[in-house]
Amino acid sequence: MxxxxxxxxxxxxxxxxxxxxxxxxxxxxxxxxxxxxxxxxxxxxxxxxxxxxxxxxxxxxxxxxxxxxxxxxxxxxxxxxxxxxxxxxxxxxxxxxxxxxxxxxxxxxxxxxxxxxxxxxxxxxxxxxxxxxxxxxxWPGAAPNPGWAAGLTRPLNGETASGDAYAVREIDGRRQLLLSDGLGHGGLAAAASHEAVRGFHQAPAVRPAQMVEVLHRMLGHTRGAALAVAELDAEAGVVRYAGLGNISGTVLAPDGGRRGMVSMPGIAGHQRRQVREYDYPLAPGAIVVMHTDGLVDRWNLADYPGLVTRTPEVIAATLLRDAGTRRDDAGVLVARVS
Known part of the structure; x- marks a missing residue:
């Protein structure tokens, strides 16, 4: 590999x-x-x-x-x-x-x-x-504590590299997520998303809108990407969200409510309007789902009894199986609020 x-x-x-x-x-x-x-x-x-x-x-x-x-x-x-x-x-x-x-x-x-x-x-x-x-x-020894977020990416049929990539970090008390969809497919799309992941991990602890601005500047030498950054603030009861391009973000409330999160038009690294950050309510036990356009939006966790209680890995894999398309790279990222 x-x-x-x-x-x-x-x-x-x-x-x-x-x-x-x-x-x-x-x-x-x-x-x-x-x-x-x-x-x-x-x-x-x-x-x-x-x-x-x-x-x-x-x-x-x-x-x-x-x-x-x-x-x-x-x-x-x-x-x-x-x-x-x-x-x-x-x-x-x-x-x-x-x-x-x-x-x-x-x-x-x-x-x-x-x-x-x-x-x-x-x-x-x-x-x-x-x-x-x-x-x-x-694991080689005792398993570490379960992760609070997990994701999956899959290349479209016929490709070995996926243009979708994700990253998770916890820095200065901030729990942050990145999902990136490199423009097009194959190696150049993957390179753009990998650059976004690298920049995400190297950046200081800034809010999502500032992070998107940082990544926009970093991706200028690549073909560009749609991307979004979310920050889960359980203490304040909000998720902060900023994105450019076609990344879908959803907050699933414990009572079954579903609320979409807004990304602005544009391509990180090439063209953008003003980057805006939005706050959404985040109750204890809520789930945040982010996915690229390699997954259709017509999914409903209520169709899967008990799935909301499973790990982020299993939720992400179920959505990838049933909402993913083989005609595009696909990426999905799931986080749970403890």
Whole structure:
């Protein structure tokens, strides 16, 4: 895997899992990533079991199965995460499916017990008729505290690099998110978004509108990007938001209310009007979702019973599966207010 700028949440590698040979490729990719992180041999062995079982389940029991294999980071630690996504029949009884030896034709139940025993952390959501999303993390030692935000990016069909990228940081008490959609597709689009991520991590603790201005100046030598920055201020009960271009931002209230956030027209690095910052109410337990135009806006978490209680990784993967388009790069970022 190509090296990425310091601080970038690694995009990882996607696999379409339809043939038995792909399951072996997933396992080898996970092992190589773990070895590159100098993970202990025992944990590499545990990860190998997780990867083989997760991919094998998709081959045997799922429809349109895909797996993302990527590095995950927390402070000075690094681990490997696998996110398995399918559009199969789903599970009627998740707890029963987790049990060893349980097998129901057309479900993803076989082997889940083995996967979860080796995992440092895991989460799963399944809806009959819609499919299953499984997130599994393997860390070299004790797992760090769960992250408050997570995202996924996926290149359009036929490309290896995604022009979408995201980043998360906590600086001087500020919890901030960036989502960028480089203009076009391929390597040049990816370079623009990676530059935005680099600038985001290097900038001082400034408000979202100021951050967008900083990134606009930095991207002048690239083809440019649509991007947005959000800051979650749980103490004040607001999310501050500023963006340029076609990035969708939504606040999902605990009572089911949904409110869109406004980005201004423009392309960071090339053309913009005045950058404006808006405040939106942010109640305890609210969820903030940001996504590029590689996802359609016609999604509703109410269609997925229990999904709002799952981790940001699983929420993001579910939205990517059902709202993502293969005709464009796709990026989604989810944050939860504690």
């Amino acid at each position: 190509a090296s990425l700028p310091e601080g970038l949440l690694d995009g990882g590698v996607w696999f379409r899992v339809e043939e038995p040979g792909t399951a072996s490729a997933v396992r080898r990719a996970a092992e190589r990533l773990a070895a590159s992180l100098d993970m202990p041999e025992q944990r590499i062995g545990d990860l190998s079991i997780v990867a083989a079982e997760a991919a094998g389940n998709l081959v045997k029991h799922a429809a349109q199965g895909t797996i993302l294999v990527r590095v995950i980071r927390a402070a000075d630690e690094a681990g490997v995460e696998l996110i398995a996504i399918d559009s199969g029949p789903g599970m009627i009884d998740v707890q029963r499916s987790i049990g060893d030896g349980h097998s129901t034709a057309g479900t993803l139940g076989i082997g889940l017990g083995a996967i979860l025993r080796q995992a440092s952390r895991w989460d799963l959501h399944s809806v009959p008729g819609k499919g299953t999303v499984l997130s599994v993390q393997v």
